[in-house]
Amino acid sequence: MRFWYLTLLASLISISAKAVEDLRVPGGVAVIPVESGAQPTFNGKPVLTIQENGQSLAVIGLGLSIVPGDYTLQSNSKKIPFKILPKKYLEQRIYLENKRHVTPNSLDLDRIKKESKKQRGALDAFNGKLDSIHMILPVEGPISGPFGKRRFFNDQPRRPHSGTDIAAPNGTPIKVAASGRVSLVGDFFFNGRLVVVDHGEGLKTMYNHMDQVDVKENQVVSQGELIGTVGSTGRSTGPHLHLGVVLNGVSVDPALFIPEIRWLIQ
Numbered sequence: 001m002r003f004w005y006l007t008l009l010a011s012l013i014s015i016s017a018k019a020v021e022d023l024r025v026p027g028g029v030a031v032i033p034v035e036s037g038a039q040p041t042f043n044g045k046p047v048l049t050i051q052e053n054g055q056s057l058a059v060i061g062l063g064l065s066i067v068p069g070d071y072t073l074q075s076n077s078k079k080i081p082f083k084i085l086p087k088k089y090l091e092q093r094i095y096l097e098n099k100r101h102v103t104p105n106s107l108d109l110d111r112i113k114k115e116s117k118k119q120r121g122a123l124d125a126f127n128g129k130l131d132s133i134h135m136i137l138p139v140e141g142p143i144s145g146p147f148g149k150r151r152f153f154n155d156q157p158r159r160p161h162s163g164t165d166i167a168a169p170n171g172t173p174i175k176v177a178a179s180g181r182v183s184l185v186g187d188f189f190f191n192g193r194l195v196v197v198d199h200g201e202g203l204k205t206m207y208n209h210m211d212q213v214d215v216k217e218n219q220v221v222s223q224g225e226l227i228g229t230v231g232s233t234g235r236s237t238g239p240h241l242h243l244g245v246v247l248n249g250v251s252v253d254p255a256l257f258i259p260e261i262r263w264l265i266q
């Protein structure tokens, strides 16, 4: 009932709300007006541009590891200064029975290295034109792990959480958040069965720990299409969807794109 209500509210609000929130912090997104037809770059890399109310906007992903301070967006011959403010993320402590998921052995490390190279390639790509930046919630359920938390596995510090975890029963169908092309399907040591969808211009969504994957690489998918089901594969303590949003090669907070996530966290 609550989720049905949220979905209705989301569709009503999306008529007037911005498609992406401007939050200039590590793990956030900077939305900066640029001249129409500009090809802006950030740190020498191309960035996404969208049109909103007749205005061209550069949408820049700010990685969790970016140092707060003064930055510049290069837009044609213009340099547009902007500031990134600090943000303190909370801690999350997770206890795992599978010790290899905390301290992988040397064979695991070889596998992890190969997989992260493949994943990096899919997430760094900048291909095609973005159709629409509007995203829907892929699975309804409580947020069991917000984005950005500083994580400790069995008390050992590991990388911060690069996505949003949504708890849902095993086998729950997963809808793709936006239209695009499946750029990676895998069964990885940490991320389990996963799908990466490339939406164009450096924007991707990632679906980890899946039980069943129902799409193939290079398949074109439309927003809302079912791509597989929720599972608990890889480094996971129970069935949930780990949803990642990657923009210009860095993981950003999915809540900035999907308002329901912000409401579910509050």
Ligand SMILES: [Zn+2]
Pocket: 145, 161, 162, 163, 164, 165, 241, 242, 243
């Ligand atoms: Zn996660």
